[in-house]
Amino acid sequence: MSAPELATTGSSEQAVALEGFVVRSHPTLRKALRNRSLLTGGAIVGTLVLIAILAPWIARYDPLQQDLAATLQLPSWVHWLGTDELGRDVWSRLVWAARFDLATGFFVVLFPFAFGTLIGTLAGYYGGWIDTVLSRIIDVVMAFPYYVLIITLVFVVGKGIRGIFIAFALADWVTYARTVRSTTLVARRMDWAAAARSGGLSDRRIIVHHILPNTITQAIVYAMSDVVYVILAVVTLGYLGLGIQAPQPDWGSMIFDGQLFMTTRWWLSTIPGLCVVVTGIGLSLVGDGLADVLRPE
Amino acid sequence: MTIPALKVEGLTVEIARGRESFRAVDDVSYALEPARSIGIVGESGCGKSISLRAIMGLLPDAARVVAGAVAVHGTGLSLEGKGAARQRRGHLAMIFQDPGTALNPVQKVGEQIAETPRLVLGETRGRARERALELLRHVGIADPERRYDSYPYELSGGTRQRVMIAIALASQPKVLLCDEPTTALDVTIQAQILRLLVDLREEMGLSVVFVTHELALVGQLCEDVCVMYASRLVETGPTPAVLERPLHPYTLGLLRSAVDLDEELEAPKPIPGSLPDPARRPSGCPFHPRCFLATPECASTTVTLTGLGDGRASACLHVERLLTEDGRALQEAAAKAAVKPQDPAGTAGGDGRG
Amino acid sequence: MAEPLLTLRDLKATFTVPGYGVVRAVDGVSLEVAAGEIVGLVGESGCGKSTIGRCITGQVVPSAGEVVLDGMKLGRRRSPQQRRAAQMVFQDPASSLNPRMSVRAVLAELLRVHRLVPRDQVERRCRELMGLVGMPDQALDGHPHQFSGGQRQRIAIARALAVEPRLLIADEPVSALDVSVQATILQLFDDLRQRLGLAVLLISHNLAVVRYLSDKVAVMYLGSIAELAQRDALFADPRAPYTRVLLEAAPRLGQIGKTPDPGLKGDPPSAVNLPSGCRFHTRCPRAEERCSVEEPALLPVHDGPPPAGGEVHLAACHFRAGHPGAPGQTG
Numbered sequence: 001m002s003a004p005e006l007a008t009t010g011s012s013e014q015a016v017a018l019e020g021f022v023v024r025s026h027p028t029l030r031k032a033l034r035n036r037s038l039l040t041g042g043a044i045v046g047t048l049v050l051i052a053i054l055a056p057w058i059a060r061y062d063p064l065q066q067d068l069a070a071t072l073q074l075p076s077w078v079h080w081l082g083t084d085e086l087g088r089d090v091w092s093r094l095v096w097a098a099r100f101d102l103a104t105g106f107f108v109v110l111f112p113f114a115f116g117t118l119i120g121t122l123a124g125y126y127g128g129w130i131d132t133v134l135s136r137i138i139d140v141v142m143a144f145p146y147y148v149l150i151i152t153l154v155f156v157v158g159k160g161i162r163g164i165f166i167a168f169a170l171a172d173w174v175t176y177a178r179t180v181r182s183t184t185l186v187a188r189r190m191d192w193a194a195a196a197r198s199g200g201l202s203d204r205r206i207i208v209h210h211i212l213p214n215t216i217t218q219a220i221v222y223a224m225s226d227v228v229y230v231i232l233a234v235v236t237l238g239y240l241g242l243g244i245q246a247p248q249p250d251w252g253s254m255i256f257d258g259q260l261f262m263t264t265r266w267w268l269s270t271i272p273g274l275c276v277v278v279t280g281i282g283l284s285l286v287g288d289g290l291a292d293v294l295r296p297e
Numbered sequence: 298m299t300i301p302a303l304k305v306e307g308l309t310v311e312i313a314r315g316r317e318s319f320r321a322v323d324d325v326s327y328a329l330e331p332a333r334s335i336g337i338v339g340e341s342g343c344g345k346s347i348s349l350r351a352i353m354g355l356l357p358d359a360a361r362v363v364a365g366a367v368a369v370h371g372t373g374l375s376l377e378g379k380g381a382a383r384q385r386r387g388h389l390a391m392i393f394q395d396p397g398t399a400l401n402p403v404q405k406v407g408e409q410i411a412e413t414p415r416l417v418l419g420e421t422r423g424r425a426r427e428r429a430l431e432l433l434r435h436v437g438i439a440d441p442e443r444r445y446d447s448y449p450y451e452l453s454g455g456t457r458q459r460v461m462i463a464i465a466l467a468s469q470p471k472v473l474l475c476d477e478p479t480t481a482l483d484v485t486i487q488a489q490i491l492r493l494l495v496d497l498r499e500e501m502g503l504s505v506v507f508v509t510h511e512l513a514l515v516g517q518l519c520e521d522v523c524v525m526y527a528s529r530l531v532e533t534g535p536t537p538a539v540l541e542r543p544l545h546p547y548t549l550g551l552l553r554s555a556v557d558l559d560e561e562l563e564a565p566k567p568i569p570g571s572l573p574d575p576a577r578r579p580s581g582c583p584f585h586p587r588c589f590l591a592t593p594e595c596a597s598t599t600v601t602l603t604g605l606g607d608g609r610a611s612a613c614l615h616v617e618r619l620l621t622e623d624g625r626a627l628q629e630a631a632a633k634a635a636v637k638p639q640d641p642a643g644t645a646g647g648d649g650r651g
Numbered sequence: 652m653a654e655p656l657l658t659l660r661d662l663k664a665t666f667t668v669p670g671y672g673v674v675r676a677v678d679g680v681s682l683e684v685a686a687g688e689i690v691g692l693v694g695e696s697g698c699g700k701s702t703i704g705r706c707i708t709g710q711v712v713p714s715a716g717e718v719v720l721d722g723m724k725l726g727r728r729r730s731p732q733q734r735r736a737a738q739m740v741f742q743d744p745a746s747s748l749n750p751r752m753s754v755r756a757v758l759a760e761l762l763r764v765h766r767l768v769p770r771d772q773v774e775r776r777c778r779e780l781m782g783l784v785g786m787p788d789q790a791l792d793g794h795p796h797q798f799s800g801g802q803r804q805r806i807a808i809a810r811a812l813a814v815e816p817r818l819l820i821a822d823e824p825v826s827a828l829d830v831s832v833q834a835t836i837l838q839l840f841d842d843l844r845q846r847l848g849l850a851v852l853l854i855s856h857n858l859a860v861v862r863y864l865s866d867k868v869a870v871m872y873l874g875s876i877a878e879l880a881q882r883d884a885l886f887a888d889p890r891a892p893y894t895r896v897l898l899e900a901a902p903r904l905g906q907i908g909k910t911p912d913p914g915l916k917g918d919p920p921s922a923v924n925l926p927s928g929c930r931f932h933t934r935c936p937r938a939e940e941r942c943s944v945e946e947p948a949l950l951p952v953h954d955g956p957p958p959a960g961g962e963v964h965l966a967a968c969h970f971r972a973g974h975p976g977a978p979g980q981t982g
Contacts, residue, residue, distance in 0.1 A: 200731030559905030565834035
């Protein structure tokens with residue numbers, strides 16, 4: 001659209017804005033492609049996810065298959081990262097553990113994310129006694145130290161993946177609820193929210209179409225770091241023997257099992273540890289990048 | 298000729314934004330005589346506040362002075378470095394638009410005023426307190442003994458602005474820089490603060506730089522006025538003359554776009570278009586895309602402030618037309634031509650050249 | 652005379668501030684707005700003018716009194732129909748539009764939800780609304796950050812008009828805009844009144860803006876109306892001392908070199924402890940003993956029947972008919 005054409009239809013005040021539409025047709029996408037931390041983080045996480053998906057082909061052995069005749073072997077062309085104390089191929093276990101840990105992190109976060117966002121939105125939007133009741137419940141859950149609460153819950157409901165799911169579902173939603181509640185409180189007081197209300201729109205419509213698009217980005221950004229927390233928690237629980245049960249390969253149990261051989265076979269626990277660190281860095285970068293990209297101008 | 302109380306020469310400030318930088322203040326010069334006031338008028342983003350901060354040595358991190366000199370009563374002041382703000386004590390003081398954020402919320406206002414006499418001028422505690430009480434009285438605060446022990450949140454906006462002025466006066470400045478000091482206040486309180494500034498000027502020989510977006514305020518307070526647009530001064534001169542017969546199309550536009558209680562009830566005449574992004578100033582005269590006098594040369598010629606006698610100056614290529622013809626009539630004729638929507642030539646008063 | 656479009660009857664709104672007291676933000680306001688009329692509501696911050704607007708749109712629940720709009724008594728629970736009847740235009744263009752929604756999404760949603768036009772006409776109506784506020788059709792694709800303050804205000808007005816309201820409440824619609832842009836929005840209101848016969852309650856602290864647009868003006872002080880009159884009567888012959896003080900304090904281009912006269916000292920008293928008698932007597936330059944005891948009612952300033960065609964000029968002052976020894980008018 002050329003400027004002289006516009007001069008006949010409107011003032012240059014309009015022309016200025018119109019230039020903008022053409023240049024920034026997909027502002028979010030453009031911002032995403034220019035954001036370094038998002039690109040770096042995306043590359044790291046993308047690689048890990050790809051490895052996890054392709055685990056059946058990348059792994060060279062069955063991760064559970066023991067070979068007591070060939071325990072604690074050094075890295076070689078046959079076993080790229082050697083074998084563990086039960087003669088299992090470390091590389092294969094590492095790859096399958098990536099698949100398991102990443103999936104766990106992602107799925108465990110889903111429920112707290114959805115439930116917390118819902119509760120936070122309701123409390124922030126309606127206020128009054130609804131907010132009072134929900135906020136008190138949040139406060140009570142928050143009063144417990146996070147890890148102690150998770151460990152206790154896993155201890156009560158039972159070890160393993162089921163226990164981890166339930167523990168996080170019960171303990172982790174409060175962070176989302178609190179974040180979303182405070183952003184909803186801000187959004188609700190904006191003039192545009194008042195305009196939507198006096199425009200005769202229903203509460204449900206205002207929440208879904210107007211409030212949530214503004215508040216959910218914070219929750220999404222937090223979810224990225226939360227996946228890291230969950231993976232760390234699973235690793236920690238595995239270390240305490242409360243987490244993933246043998247023989248399922250998992251980075252936490254690999255670190256735990258490998259530490260006995262720290263002096264002679266240091267890579268048995270160090271490499272799974274590095275995997276956790278790299279995943280954490282990748283997801284944090286993605287979270288940072290998303291926060292930048294999703295922020296409205 | 299007397300030495301001016303404040304002399305600003307060629308002040309140029311650049312602000313970094315991302316990887317690029319732009320001139321937020323471009324070659325601004327003016328001189329302020331002792332015990333007089335100068336008004337700097339412009340709309341948001343024109344650089345008027347940044348220019349004050351540069352003079353005060355309070356620029357934000359992204360901004361820096363790239364050229365220019367500032368002198369108070371003939372004493373040159375450095376424009377950069379850590380000591381820049383300290384060096385201004387006794388010369389310059391500044392008050393801000395929002396006295397709510399400019400005061401320390403957890404310190405008694407009296408102590409905030411007494412701080413300068415005690416720590417800077419080396420007065421004893423008792424003398425400093427007396428001085429603070431005296432200043433509170435001076436800025437028109439009733440019952441200063443009681444107000445000395447108040448915290449900022451206990452005070453109204455008008456009283457807080459008075460406290461800010463008292464703090465500014467505590468360092469015994471010769472020039473007071475005011476950055477929209479009444480914009481956040483109600484009209485009756487605004488009138489009180491303006492009255493106070495006038496009184497201080499008369500009693501203490503204080504010179505005042507008054508930055509505002511309202512021409513009417515400048516008319517009532519300042520002998521001289523500088524009109525700023527897109528980082529540059531476009532017109533300067535004695536206030537009555539400038540308001541009576543503006544010699545820059547922007548000044549004229551600004552005057553006629555405001556509704557005023559004294560004007561006949563005619564429709565205000567808006568300036569077409571909108572303010573340019575300071576980082577993307579139009580070429581040549583930055584006002585040309587919105588100007589009713591613009592010709593193709595305006596887009597290519599750099600215009601500078603040119604003296605016109607009687608202390609007046611204008612940065613307009615076509616200033617002689619404003620000198621010889623009736624600016625209002627010219628503006629209206631241009632507006633009429635712009636309304637015709639089917640005009641095939643698209644010559645809507647220079648609108649299309651943006 | 653025809654039934655007014657909007658009637659406020661003895662409207663009161665109070666807020667309890669914990670540890671502070673009960674703030675009487677609006678303290679018995681009665682006001683009428685006729686169809687196609689622009690009524691200015693002017694006063695300083697904290698006088699309750701914005702709260703009145705919020706009471707009408709339902710953002711604030713009045714503690715007493717009635718809001719009757721277009722024959723409907725608007726209560727606490729409102730049907731979508733009732734909520735649509737009064738629309739608000741806000742002061743701050745930065746927060747008046749949802750940063751996540753395109754202009755089209757905002758307008759089309761309102762049109763669809765209320766079935767204001769057939770589905771296939773939604774796009775056409777969106778364009779029509781843009782035209783009404785002087786924006787090009789392409790602006791429908793834009794998001795708020797792409798527009799200047801003046802443009803956002805136009806879009807906010809288009810949004811308000813989308814639901815076909817009977818009354819527009821404009822709360823400081825130009826205060827946050829640059830001077831050169833203010834005029835375009837003022838002209839837009841003028842234009843909309845002429846084209847659509849829209850009634851507007853114009854809330855502003857700016858006397859010049861109120862004078863330019865309004866047919867009738869109410870001056871408020873500490874939650875109640877100090878003076879109410881046709882525009883010309885009020886500005887030519889202000890009778891309440893507070894109105895005069897406001898007029899004298901307002902900056903004017905025509906008074907070069909004359910510092911505005913503060914006229915009164917000090918700040919307004921708190922709305923928690925309203926002064927006895929006339930609420931303005933603590934600051935009034937003409938207060939007498941009677942003023943601190945007896946609260947003046949809002950009464951006609953002229954004796955006898957109201958002037959033909961015009962409305963009655965009301966003032967809440969014991970000396971509204973003329974103060975002994977005082978000049979008749981100022982300015």
